[in-house]
Each structure stands twice: as C-alpha cells, then as structure tokens.
Amino acid sequence: MSSTGKKAIVLFGHGARDPQWAEPMKRLQSILTAQLPDVQIELAFLELMAPSLPDTVDCMALGGTEYIQVVPIFFGKGGHLKNDFPVIMAEMKQKHPGLSIEATAAVGQWDAVWQAIATEIVQQVQ
Amino acid sequence: MSSTGKKAIVLFGHGARDPQWAEPMKRLQSILTAQLPDVQIELAFLELMAPSLPDTVDCMALGGTEYIQVVPIFFGKGGHLKNDFPVIMAEMKQKHPGLSIEATAAVGQWDAVWQAIATEIVQQVQ
Incomplete structure (x- = not known):
C-alpha cells in the first residue's frame, strides 16, 4: 500500500443470518482502528449481511479513497475465495x-x- | 480435561465442497499433534465434508477414548454454533x-x- 493518499482496509467476511455473527469482525475492526488511525477500516460481506463488498468500495470511491486493501476473513480457501471473490x-x-x-x-x-x-x-x- | 485416560481433541469446522478448504485445519492438526503427542487430534465437519462430528465421536468411543474436547473452528457465532452445535x-x-x-x-x-x-x-x- 502506498505511503500517500487516502487509504482503507475492508475486512471481508462471509456473513450470516444472525447479527451476532459479525461481533468478532467488529472487534478486529476496533483493534485495527486503534492501531492504524490514518486508515479507514470497514466491514463488508459476501452474503446474508450488509454492506456488500462492491457497495463498500463504491462509497469509498465516492469519498475519495485512493488505496483499498481487502482482507478476506475466511479460514479455508474454497469456492467463495476461488470463484466468487476473484x-x-x-x-x-x-x-x-x-x-x-x-x-x-x-x-x-x-x-x-x-x-x-x-x-x-x-x-x-x- | 482430566489428567488421566485416553484423550482426544476434535477440530470441528464447517466444511466446504472444495477439498482444499480443509488444508488450514489439517495444518492446525499437525501443529497440535506435535505439541500434544499423547492426545489424538482429529478433524470433523458440520456439512459438505466427512467425517461428521457424531461419526468421529462414535469411532473414538469404540477406540476407548475417555475424554473428548471439541474445538469449533468458526469465526462468528451464528446459527451453526447457536442452534446446530448444541x-x-x-x-x-x-x-x-x-x-x-x-x-x-x-x-x-x-x-x-x-x-x-x-x-x-x-x-x-x-
């Protein structure tokens, strides 16, 4: 990631029907926000939860973000990461x-x- | 876990259609097998992969295991852990x-x- 320009990290998870499912990802968001105060840290989801990854990136683009790093919060590399994500x-x-x-x-x-x-x-x- | 008797740990994951999905769990199994040589370490899955958790436990019971610790390899606490797992x-x-x-x-x-x-x-x- 470049050292200049407006940066963001998107923590990209699967999503679930139960809102509590996202709590650990919110905890990670808090830890990172404290450690990287100049970087916008947001959550996005593949399915069952909002916002989606494209919607999140659209908003960041509108807001003038220049560099986005997406971190997939997935344990295993299966169809979601091999097929959907690319x-x-x-x-x-x-x-x-x-x-x-x-x-x-x-x-x-x-x-x-x-x-x-x-x-x-x-x-x-x- | 008691200090006597035959022990096992079951790493319990969601499962996926793609066999590669389970690779990180196998890595964890290897790390734990090295660190806990007296404990049987096995994988089991909720769906889409075998063996299931009940089948794994049935086999361990037949083999004389006395103590089983199940470790859910899930990031979030949603329906699978709140409803299915109990x-x-x-x-x-x-x-x-x-x-x-x-x-x-x-x-x-x-x-x-x-x-x-x-x-x-x-x-x-x-």
Missing part, C-alpha cells in the same frame, strides 16, 4: 480504474493465525 | 453417557486470535 475483485477494478484495490491472502492462509489458535488450544486442554 | 453435542452425550465430551468456545471468541490477525494485517499494510 469475480467481485475484477468487477470492482473495472468499475473504478482510478482506484488501487488489492487483496491480501485469506487470514486462514497465515501461519501466525494457526499458531495462535494452537497455543490457545494447548493452554485450554492442559 | 443439538449435536446433546445427542452425542446422550449416546455416549460414559464419555466426557466438552466443547471450548469457538476460536473466533478468543482475543488472541484476533490480535494475531490484527498484527499480521498491520504488518502487511505498512
């Missing part, structure tokens, strides 16, 4: 050619996340 | 009264997990 990303890039939209790997691809989960499990079973 | 747990306990079956909170309820995710995101955007 199509959404391509459509957003086509719609907003002046905007830099990138995506990180899904959080489930990060070793540090699984190490943290393993550490917690080991503490809980001993 | 029913499955109750049915397993009723079927295997001599077996100790407990569940941890879902990994998405653990602050350490979100702190790890936040740390990775901050590193990636700077």
